[in-house]
């Protein structure tokens with residue numbers, strides 16, 4: 651018996667076994683959910699197919715959110731297997747590499763701004779609209795992944811911080827739009843985790859060390875920490891929660907000043 655027994659979940663953003671989306675997939679499957687995983691391009695297909703085997707033979711579908719037609723096609727194909735959908739998970743972010751480095755004011759081009767907001771925020775609206783006909787009218791839930799760089803300036807996160815601020819507003823507007831149809835929409839703001847999206851980010855090790863020294867729990871979070879909270883937020887146990895951003899960050903964002911301990 652799991653708290654997601656009988657639920658069907660559509661999960662985007664699995665790129666490897668370190669992906670936050672994979673932690674969410676594992677935890678949702680453990681609670682009884684049946685899964686469909688999407689992958690961005692053919693390069694990732696064989697890896698995602700293998701991971702899908704490890705969680706009950708999940709469906710796998712291509713879906714590059716840069717193209718509206720691919721979003722629509724993914725839900726058309728999903729509809730051939732499932733008549734209803736209970737859970738949609740958005741674990742997608744992208745900004746051009748050169749925008750994630752150095753001085754924000756100097757390094758943020760109009761093009762990088764547009765791309766970051768398109769792929770990292772607009773895609774939530776687009777996926778939610780495509781999922782809506784399969785989710786409406788029964789208790790269902792949308793979940794998006796965000797980061798504290800939306801609320802506070804962070805070194806190098808730069809234009810991604812603006813895109814995450816937009817994503818968080820997107821969560822609130824979608825919650826109001828879809829609430830009358832029993833569709834809840836929430837976000838998780840995760841602490842830093844070494845995934846492919848963090849690979850090659852300068853000083854990422856220093857950020858992990860900083861959290862380990864200063865967060866109340868004195869550790870970093872894992873994809874499974876995020877997965878357990880995500881499984882809860884997408885379950886009927888969280889039936890009264892919508893439009894919220896829940897921090898899964900070992901408490902880091904709640905601290906004002908540290909280093910005064912005896």
Ligand code: NAD
Nearest residue numbers: 663664665669670690714715742743795842843845846847
């Ligand atoms: P990841 O590299 O494993 O996942 C990022 C995913 O985005 C990949 O699966 C990639 O294929 C997908 N993606 C990028 N562009 C896409 C497109 N055009 N169409 C479809 N998919 C696309 O990294 P992750 O850290 O697990 O990232 C997942 C989410 O978690 C992101 O929203 C990220 O901002 C968020 N997040 C990450 C951290 C962290 O420190 N790793 C912290 C907080 C929030």
Ligand code: 0WE
Nearest residue numbers: 743744745746747797805806807842847848851
């Ligand atoms: O949201 C993210 C990362 C998202 C991301 C990562 C990349 C790397 C490769 C978006 N676009 C790209 N583009 C690429 O070309 N995180 C929350 C992880 C992250 O990324 C950082 C961080 C943290 C934390 C970048 C700078 C500073 C901190």
